[in-house]
Amino acid sequence: MIGMDDGPKAPPTLHDVAREAGVSIATASRALNGSSRNVRSENASRVRAAAAKLDYEPHLSAQAIAKGSTRTVALVVRDVADPYFSSIAAGVTQAAQECRLIVTMAVAGGSPERELEIVRTLRGRRPRVIIVAGSRVDGSGTRGTLVEELTEYRTAGGRVVLISQRDLPFGTVTIDNRGGAERLARALLAAGYRRFAVLHAQERIRTSRERHDGFLAGLRHAGVPEPLAIETGFTRAGGYEAARRLVERGVADVEAVFAVNDVMAIGAMTGLRDAGIVPGRDIGVAGFDDIDAAVDVVPALTTVAVPLREAGLTAMRLALSDEETADHSLPTNVVLRESTPPRPPT
Amino acid sequence: MIGMDDGPKAPPTLHDVAREAGVSIATASRALNGSSRNVRSENASRVRAAAAKLDYEPHLSAQAIAKGSTRTVALVVRDVADPYFSSIAAGVTQAAQECRLIVTMAVAGGSPERELEIVRTLRGRRPRVIIVAGSRVDGSGTRGTLVEELTEYRTAGGRVVLISQRDLPFGTVTIDNRGGAERLARALLAAGYRRFAVLHAQERIRTSRERHDGFLAGLRHAGVPEPLAIETGFTRAGGYEAARRLVERGVADVEAVFAVNDVMAIGAMTGLRDAGIVPGRDIGVAGFDDIDAAVDVVPALTTVAVPLREAGLTAMRLALSDEETADHSLPTNVVLRESTPPRPPT
């Protein structure tokens, strides 16, 4: 035990494996990761044995640099803790695992600048595909730069897929926000609701805008008053806060609240209740997304189901397919629950 | 436009930047990423200009291989879509971003074999730190191998942090599951509850076992009957299903249900309600974790608050500190809400 060095011991390299197996590095490489099967089976098994004995793992960075490509998928989301994005992430991760790809996740936090910076540095990792999941906001000035950056990435052989952002020259998985919101509006009209408040986020956030517009479109020609629009954050806290504001203003003239996503709607329900107004009895509430929690709140939340997990899966498939710039649209479904009980005509 | 080649155009390399700036590669390297500032400022700015013009991004794999270390944090979770893990992930991501580290996420899905395989291939990426967030189950046979694998990784200079698993020779962030559950039990006793059912997961899942044990410990010496134990999945669906089973069996003799985590508790509340039993009125319900949704369900869920996001932050800090194997314990707090109203003594 003299002269033992406990400092960091370098992991075994292919070189070590080759030496242990008594073959050249090239043979070892072929035996372990070689595309061509041309290695004598006896040698092959000796190499595998040596690798197992030394607990060898190929250095992925070295492989990446030698082969010129990685097995990585980069996913950009706004917030990991938001069920909307974590469901998408789950889908992407699942699909990636089936293809033996590894997904790395970056959080943009709703800032276009941050998002741009992320995509930029992401390029340095040379991922095989980049998936950007709807943190995009319009008119931010960084949009052109982002498109440029992604285009350049694709020119270098990368795959780009955008979730929930139409009109950009990349593969996109889009969600029928407009149509879903429109059908929701009509369903609520059919249930007897006439006077609405809409809780939405900044106009720059596309998803919010599309759902808002769709809802208004569904109301058009129904002869109902223009809904009250309340702008707030795209989060649970935003919904809560907006509900409080709504109550302060007075809710006598609103029969139902539509929040542009479920976390906002759920926050709003709590906000209303905290102010003494019972959702589903005193006022209808509807959301959008159909996250798991929608059936656990009371009353269960009326919403528009979005196949989030599938959006992630589809995005991966699209990325791996050879269509450069296909647009895959996912349908949405109105789900009526107890938060918007049928309302007797006045 | 003759002879244009639209095939994948290789991204610019340091070589290109150097040529553009009229300096050597070495100088370019130093100007852009060099630790030492010893490069004439005029040359430095020329290099930076060239890099910007060519839209150069350093090839991270190449850097990794040259420097022998990456700027990556690998996070292993059971399920991205579970708020428990996504909150932790949010914390890790935040802390990582502050240190300009990139986090890559792998999903083990509750399988120890899968988890082991993940850690193994993770080593190939040579991350700077590996954080394993409680997907571990005991007595799975893979445990020894996992420890071995992680030890080897650490020997090679990597940092390991485990979240919510004591007794392993690595840095750990542990959560006071036992103590929290014990205090919860006492709080429920104080509120007048005497007869309980516990919804727990398999005994092999440590977190579940600790919370279960702690709860029983809190009940001890109180002269109350042994709680009814119902084993089910560690998920929302598990909670729902267990509640249905409980109802089938008959709930006349149980005054409160303790589920070992919030998603189970929330699922159980819905399950009870679907069976005509109103949580908070007919029966008390309590959970563990205090996820966001706990305040949005009705009645609001009594639970034990766990600083999940902070667990992620702490894990990163621990990883970056130089203590090889510290144990940082996070406190938990009982939060009584409407799902367990005080119960008049019989």
Next chain:
DNA sequence: TTGTACGCGTTATCAG
């Protein structure tokens, strides 16, 4: 089938 030798994009060493 196997081995030698070179290249991948960077950093680090060591003379100038």
Next chain:
DNA sequence: CTGATAACGCGTACAA
């Protein structure tokens, strides 16, 4: 302060 040049670990033509 700068520029050759040798690593880093691996894949792969090319030659044997």
